[in-house]
Amino acid sequence: MATTAHGKRKYSVIDLTGDDDAPSASRPPPPGDAVTQSQRDSWVEQGNEEDADDIVISSQDGDGTAMASYQLYDTKIVGVRYYTGYASVGEYVVVRREPSNPYDSNALRVENVQRDQIGHIGRAMASKLAKYMDSGALLVEGSLSGRVGEFDCPISLKLFGTSEPVERANLRSQMKADRLPSEVIDHKEREAKKLKAEELKKIAAANKLKGGKRGAGPQSSQSSQGYAGTLSQGDGNSGQSLEELMETSQRFNPRELGEVTEKFGSSEDVLAQMPMAKCPSKLRTQLLPYQRQALAWLLEKENPQLPTAGSDDAVQLWKRSKHNANIFTNIATNFSLKNQEPTLASGGILSDDMGMGKTLEMISLIVADAKASSPSKATLIVAPAEHALRVLTYHGSGKKPMKAEDFGEYDVVITSYGTLATEYYPRGKKDPPPVPRSQGLFSMNWRRVILDEGHIIRNSNTKSALAATNLMAQSRWALTGTPIINNLKDLYSLVRFIGLTGGLERLEIFNSILIRPLNQGDVNASLLLQALMATICLRRKKEMKFVDLKLPELSEYVHRIDFLPHEKEKYEALQAEAKGLLRTYQRGQNKNGKPQDTYRHLLEMLLRLRQVCNHWKLCGERVTSVLSLLESQKVVDLTPENRKALQAMLQVSIESREDCPICLEELQNPVITTCAHVFGNECIERVIETQHRCPMCRAEPLEIDSLVRPAVELGETADQLDIDIDTSSSKVEALLEILKASHKKKGTKTVIFSQWTSFLNIIQAQLDNHGYKYARVDGKMRANQRDASLVALETDPDCTIMLASLAVCSVGLNLVAANQVVLADSWWAPAIEDQAVDRVHRLGQKKPTTVWRLVMNDSIEDQVLNIQAEKRKLMMTAFQEKTGKRMKEGSTARLGDIQRLLQ
Structure with missing residues (x-):
């Protein structure tokens, strides 16, 4: 696996076949030190490379999740005698560019899942691949195909290349010039053309069937x-x-397709047979049977035990060797430990349906857990700021400075995600101070941490996610009815927070073992995901018979409505304008030479089309005025009129599901700058603290006080009609x-x-x-x-x-x-x-x-x-x-x- 210097790309297989040149002579590390760590992945589309580290908030874990199939290329790891890193046959490893290596600027460093270096890819092969990896044209993943020898080790590389048509053509030309085979690229282009032709045929056939069938009754x-x-x-x-x-x-039943958690979690029959715990005597509310089952599961997951000698069981994907009881192997990554017990995570994901009492189940856990040996009894609950819970509320500007012993006087401490992130990333500091600290949330080794609405940290790059992961705690729980909202990467962030070990806590490994194989329909990956979900997640639905909530029937209908003539006229006029903008954008015929502005207009038109479906008066004023002003100057003054126009533009981005350009994930706490660029608040604040300029257009000075927030939540308009x-x-x-x-x-x-x-x-x-x-x-x-x-x-x-x-x-x-x-x-x-x-x-x-x-x-x-x-x-x-x-x-x-x- 390799990280790239670019943002999101979509990759497909590039088959680089042929023999590698003989590996170069082994290179010793500098005297008294190991070879330097790979530089943090840089974001080079905008600005200077020296500023890139300031932009990225997350760790060095790679992305590149949208991968297609691959083909293996066998080569060798050399210089293994100079490094302590070890991996067993079949184990997934990480391949990183190491441009700062003083012995070879093309160096490709190989690490095991614990980030210990094993060696380097041979010099000849590295010289071929380095520039492609630096430019983001190729991603490289690896797994050991043989045992580590005295001087080298065989490795199988999985090579991925872009599937974007224009970039793919450029890549093919470069590879031919470097005498690298490009037959697979040609094959992929033929496949793409064939699929596009089939898609066009389907659209044409669907349009033929569309006419004359409305009002024919329910289908x-x-x-x-x-x-x-x-x-x-x-x-x-x-x-x-x-x-x-x-x-x-x-x-209409929109949920009949189900969710990933149901498919890959335990079956209803298995869930129904789960053992029950006694209702805690100190709990005033009587637990329902399925809630007592949850309590038993929660207590078990807080006290995990490794598989016993001779057992064929796997605990958190760790199995004990039948031949040597002192060897543990992770069945997901093949990572092994000898004469050392793996660390097991205490906690998991409670993903019961909304309205089933997850909060009550966690309260019962707090009451039932009475560990005399525990150094702390305090539970930290991190919740959205709107939740009002009793005990100690540690939130807001009025909170007092507290040390670990102060928190220890309480059974439960409630804080918000905002407070958590702010304490982990103190304003004015480039990097977070080490943990533990002298005071605050990161001074305490909590008995447990509970993330209410845990899907809030689904973007692993945000301050909230990083702060939650770096809390000290014996047990970690995430409460969420939707552990996966957009894609499986959402689950990765929760896996990392829980503290699962063995390799899946690294994004590159998680991508390689789960996300991409699942996209390819790999049966083994499906089984692995099922094992993972059964290990860390409890998910029950209201409709399950054994839950027996006795909820009355839920009936859902789609009620269709005809436009009035004047409404239809307004709608079709907006639709025609939107189609014209789309054609202009596709052809690159924007008069002012700024395709992004045309794109913004297009997104706004989609918003207006949706609004006119409700009422034509919702359309309000268009954002063209502020865009026109931005054409003549880089930033706008924050006059009341311009602030309102910027908020309208921000609403368009929110409504259009735009990604944050920094973390490349769904916008969280969106804000817009005076140069009209939209970011997640945590991401752009981090950039401002270190650069004071916009990472998109380099406009400066950029200050936190100049960020414009939505008029109200979720992009609601504050206009008074x-x-x-x-x-x-x-x-x-x-x-x-x-x-x-x-x-x-x-x-x-x-x-x-x-x-x-x-x-x-x-x-x-x-x-x-x-x-x-x-x-x-x-x-x-x-x-x-x-x-x-x-x-x-x-x-x-x-x-x-x-x-x-x-x-x-x-x-x-x-x-x-x-x-x-x-x-x-x-x-x-x-x-x-x-x-x-x-x-x-x-x-x-x-x-x-x-x-x-x-x-x-x-x-x-x-x-x-x-x-x-x-x-x-x-x-x-x-x-x-x-x-x-x-x-x-x-x-x-x-x-x-x-x-x-x-x-």
Whole structure:
């Protein structure tokens, strides 16, 4: 495996066959020291190389997760007598560029999973591969194909090359010039052309079948794509009952495809037979049987035991040799330890469905655990800042300085991810100080650390993830109903946090052993993942029979709506403009010579198309003014008008699922600079502390105080629209039809979710006009205001409606007082909508629950649902990595998705 000097690339096989030249003479290390460590992976697309280390937050672990198949190339590791690193046959090793090596600037260093150096790739082979690895044209992985000898060791290299068409053609030319074979590249290009032709044929056939089939009735066999039933305005059906509305809408089960955790975790039958623990006497709440099973599992995972001599069992993927009881081998990486016991992780991932009581299960663990020998009794709980828990709350600017002995006086300490990251990375310091420290969270060796909403650290490069991983603790737990959101790399971050040993805690090894083989359909990799999940993760679903939550039925429908003529006209005008922008971007015919600005316009158009599906007034002012201003100057002044325009641009990036250009992962805590570049807040603050300039355009000075944050959460707009009682739309009228029908059914209470608070404002005006009593929660409200709204929904029989933004669906709301959900618009990530629904359909719900998804006919909303369905399917089957990559000048990243959205 090798890290590269570039960001995300998509790679396919390059078959470099042929014999390596004879290895060079072995090279001793400098006197009194080993050969220097490989330089940290640099980010060289922007700026000087000497600044690259300041940009990268994470460790030196490689990426390159979107890999295709490979072919082996056999060569040798030389100079092994000068190094202490050892690996056994079949063990995965890491191949790194070592340009700082004083004996060979082309050096390729080989390390085992413990980062001990084994030796170097032979000089002749290294001279061939070095420049390709430096440029990011090739990635290299390795595993030992023979035993380590006195002077050398055989190694099999897996060589990966780009599958991007233009880069692939350039790579082929370079390889031919270097007399390296390129037959596989030619083969891949032929395959790509063939696949593209087949795809075009499928699209043409689908378009032929598309006409004349609408309104044909429900198509139960196409629940993820076909949606029947249409509501046309002015049809005289204003008095329809809920049952009649259901008949004109399609039954829809978005979760029927399942999730990766279910497929690769333990089966329901196995979970049902798990042993139970006694309910702790100090716990006031009586645990349900499945919660007692969870407690037994939690206690077992906090006290793992190595397999006994002669046993064939594997514990955390470690097996004891049958021939020598003093040898342990990791079945994932083939890494072995002799006369030394491997370190076992204490903890795991509790991934029960939302609403099943994960918090109660962890409280029962804290109460039940009474280790007399434990040096500390204190448990640290890291939670989103919105969670309000008792005991000691260590959070916010008012917290007092505390030492380990101060924390030790408490049973539980609650802190936030923000506080954790801030303490690990003190402002003004380039690198975090060593742990342990004299005071603060990193002065304490905690009895256990619990990450509530553990998927928050799914990006292993963020400050929060690195801070959590570097906490000192005997046991580590992550609580999350969604351990995998985007791809399997999300799971890697949790594996590293838990402290699993044997090699999977290194990203390069994790990629090589799990992610890429799974993408290729490798059966052994599937079995390995199943073993890993069974080792570290407990996942039960509400629907499992043995859980027996006795939840009432959940029925989900897609309700399709026709545009009114004037709405259709506005939609088609925006769609035509978006298609024109797409053609301009694809052809590179941008007048001002800045393709990225055209791309921004295009992303904004997609946002506006989605907004006009709800109401034409949501479109608001376009961001063209600030883009025009940026064409004449590098940065804009933070006037109120410009701040508002920058927030609009930031909202576009959030809505469009853009990646952070620094960590190359999904935006977390997004901000925008005065030069109009969007980053995750943790990433850009780290750059500002060391460089004070934008890593994208090098604009300076860049200060933390100049970063612009969203108007409110999740990109909700803070615009105050000019609303009157005549401000309605097809979708609003369809919503009112559902509410009118629901009002006839006594006891029905409805939660209406939208991602735009401005749309909630429009609905609110209509509710006032029609005399409905309602409550509301959104990202702009204070906690006490939200609490009052929840109380009103629960206790006031006349309050039958709750208006809620999707931004608040992940902060612990319990909405079981309602039994009907309306999703007014679709969010890109299906997990967000699932969370919203689970706030209503959860433990404590006594009534059958109905979910309505409002979708405009022949609109972008159709494709949004299709993309959601594909994300679910991909997560269940092949763990395909998302195709999005960092957006740079002239890039065509994600154009495939955009083209589909504009069909």
